[in-house]
Amino acid sequence: MRNAFSTCNYCGCGCGLFLMEKDSRIIGVGPSLSHPVSQGTLCLKGWTSYQYIHSPSRLTQPLIRKGSNLKEATWEEALSAAAEGLKSARQKFGPQAIAFFGAGRATNEELLLLQYLAEEVIGTRLIFLDSLSHSLSYKDLFDGKVDQANIEDIGVSDLLVLVNSDSKEQHPAFSGQVWKALDNGTKVLSFSTRRDPLAKHSQIHLQISPFTEGALLKGLINLYFSDEASRWGTIPGVNELREMARDYSPQRVSQICGIREDDLRSAFSLLSSARAPVFIYPWGSMEATREKALIEDLKDLLMMKGEGGKLAILYPSCNSRGAHLLAKNGIGQDLSQVKVLLLLGEPYGEDRRAILSLRGRLDLLISLDLFMSPTAEAADIVFPSSSFAEKAGTFTSTEGRIQEIIPAIDPLRGTRPDAEILTSLCAQLGAKVPSWEDVRKQVSQILGTPGPRNSEMRFEAEPVPPPPELDESFPFTFVGDAVNLRWHTDTRVMKTPILARELFENYIEMNLEEFRDLGLREGMTAKFITRAGEVVAKVRPTEVLKKGTLLSSYYSLLGPVRVERA
Numbered sequence: 001m002r003n004a005f006s007t008c009n010y011c012g013c014g015c016g017l018f019l020m021e022k023d024s025r026i027i028g029v030g031p032s033l034s035h036p037v038s039q040g041t042l043c044l045k046g047w048t049s050y051q052y053i054h055s056p057s058r059l060t061q062p063l064i065r066k067g068s069n070l071k072e073a074t075w076e077e078a079l080s081a082a083a084e085g086l087k088s089a090r091q092k093f094g095p096q097a098i099a100f101f102g103a104g105r106a107t108n109e110e111l112l113l114l115q116y117l118a119e120e121v122i123g124t125r126l127i128f129l130d131s132l133s134h135s136l137s138y139k140d141l142f143d144g145k146v147d148q149a150n151i152e153d154i155g156v157s158d159l160l161v162l163v164n165s166d167s168k169e170q171h172p173a174f175s176g177q178v179w180k181a182l183d184n185g186t187k188v189l190s191f192s193t194r195r196d197p198l199a200k201h202s203q204i205h206l207q208i209s210p211f212t213e214g215a216l217l218k219g220l221i222n223l224y225f226s227d228e229a230s231r232w233g234t235i236p237g238v239n240e241l242r243e244m245a246r247d248y249s250p251q252r253v254s255q256i257c258g259i260r261e262d263d264l265r266s267a268f269s270l271l272s273s274a275r276a277p278v279f280i281y282p283w284g285s286m287e288a289t290r291e292k293a294l295i296e297d298l299k300d301l302l303m304m305k306g307e308g309g310k311l312a313i314l315y316p317s318c319n320s321r322g323a324h325l326l327a328k329n330g331i332g333q334d335l336s337q338v339k340v341l342l343l344l345g346e347p348y349g350e351d352r353r354a355i356l357s358l359r360g361r362l363d364l365l366i367s368l369d370l371f372m373s374p375t376a377e378a379a380d381i382v383f384p385s386s387s388f389a390e391k392a393g394t395f396t397s398t399e400g401r402i403q404e405i406i407p408a409i410d411p412l413r414g415t416r417p418d419a420e421i422l423t424s425l426c427a428q429l430g431a432k433v434p435s436w437e438d439v440r441k442q443v444s445q446i447l448g449t450p451g452p453r454n455s456e457m458r459f460e461a462e463p464v465p466p467p468p469e470l471d472e473s474f475p476f477t478f479v480g481d482a483v484n485l486r487w488h489t490d491t492r493v494m495k496t497p498i499l500a501r502e503l504f505e506n507y508i509e510m511n512l513e514e515f516r517d518l519g520l521r522e523g524m525t526a527k528f529i530t531r532a533g534e535v536v537a538k539v540r541p542t543e544v545l546k547k548g549t550l551l552s553s554y555y556s557l558l559g560p561v562r563v564e565r566a
């Protein structure tokens with residue numbers, strides 16, 4: 001048996017692990033003892049991350065759509081059909097009719113090659129990495145005004161401020177460090193709509209109404225100004241921020257967020273007396289514009305706090321941070337004129353819905369995937385990709401560690417690494433094919449360059465987006481939350497026998513009183529109708545959710561909803 005060092009291919013924590021290979025099969029996984037994040041442990045997804053590799057459901061042959069069915073094709077046929085489609089769309093509609101999406105599960109090298117194909121070979125600016133709806137580039141996010149926290153900072157912080165972060169579910173390795181810090185006396189200030197397990201161990205947990213985090217942060221900023229009005233006088237943007245924060249008096253914040261004024265004041269005293277607070281926010285837990293405003297508020301608050309405070313953004317996928325660092329274009333671009341779309345990996349949540357709704361207007365959808373994911377099913381050409389155990393490259397963890405994945409086995413028969421598929425497409429299109437060494441060099445140049453340091457301090461007075469409007473037709477709000485065992489569209493976890501066994505059904509959590517008011521009983525299903533569509537799911541009553549709030553085990557259902565008995 002041989003052990004090959006690799007990096008977990010699920011969340012952004014980036015745990016180091018060993019893939020155990022015997023007779024060209026991966027038969028198990030073990031955690032790295034010396035890795036700074038995994039430290040000898042893995043979560044259940046990590047421990048089982050090898051199980052889908054040899055799943056009989058892996059795609060092992062390219063597919064081309066003939067009428068309404070996808071039919072098996074040779075690699076040559078699929079590559080030339082994809083190249084022809086790209087070429088003719090560029091001739092007919094111009095390069096801006098072609099868009100590319102690279103998922104956060106792809107390596108840095110694959111994402112760089114995707115950008116090369118998009119920008120240099122096709123000439124389009126429509127390249128979306130990790131998400132279709134970024135509102136902030138990584139450069140904007142970490143512009144040097146505040147320090148980024150890493151996992152070691154959690155241990156030395158005296159106050160962890162958790163914003164919407166149930167890290168036990170979303171980033172288990174980080175969560176382990178949070179609990180350890182708690183044991184060692186670090187205080188926790190948390191706010192979220194759900195009283196998660198950490199809430200009762202927090203010094204202060206504010207259970208806020210859905211999507212009112214921004215108002216709460218502005219309330220804390222307001223209290224800073226009331227406390228020390230003159231301290232930030234020379235920082236550009238201070239007058240605008242002060243003016244905006246004026247509207248968020250403790251009384252108003254208490255109404256918007258559904259919390260007590262005194263609790264907001266206590267949260268402020270805890271924060272203002274902290275020496276080295278670390279703010280922790282999981283990227284992607286709300287829509288892009290709301291998230292942008294929230295992150296600017298977090299940065300403003302940290303600047304007001306002064307020296308010592310740090311920000312940890314927890315990225316969802318194993319290479320989301322790499323994708324955000326590499327992303328140049330795409331941000332804020334519109335897809336409505338797109339005729340051809342190439343997907344490297346599967347988009348999920350809102351992105352998946354957006355792509356599937358575009359489908360009818362596309363002339364060609366190309367998918368590179370491991371399984372028949374929902375977007376592969378909708379595609380015209382499907383290329384079977386190799387998994388993380390069958391290829392080389394790097395992932396950038398949520399803390400910025402650039403970590404190797406080393407092939408433990410050859411690509412499964414019939415599959416090819418995404419990098420090879422992309423270079424074959426470049427060659428088919430008559431373009432120069434970059435060497436692997438050049439790609440690696442460029443990745444290390446881009447990712448190895450330190451971000452800006454101590455750039456000019458400036459407050460960004462971002463208006464607070466109002467919470468979604470509720471009325472009699474839609475009296476509830478879905479809040480997004482990741483549930484540990486679920487993953488994006490669940491395609492990979494459902495091909496992992498141990499996880500599939502646990503994920504027996506989707507469910508939606510509802511406040512116990514409201515559950516009873518609707519006449520629901522344990523085990524019953526209900527219909528959840530949003531403005532975009534409806535789902536029928538089992539309802540679980542809970543006392544930890546605020547009234548009017550629904551939490552779904554689906555990766556992302558957000559916004560106003562009404563509930564009917566199914």
Ligand code: SF4
Pocket residue numbers: 008009010011012013014015042043044045046047171172173174
């Ligand atoms: S915490 Fe994240 S990176 Fe670590 S094993 Fe679990 S899913 Fe993988």
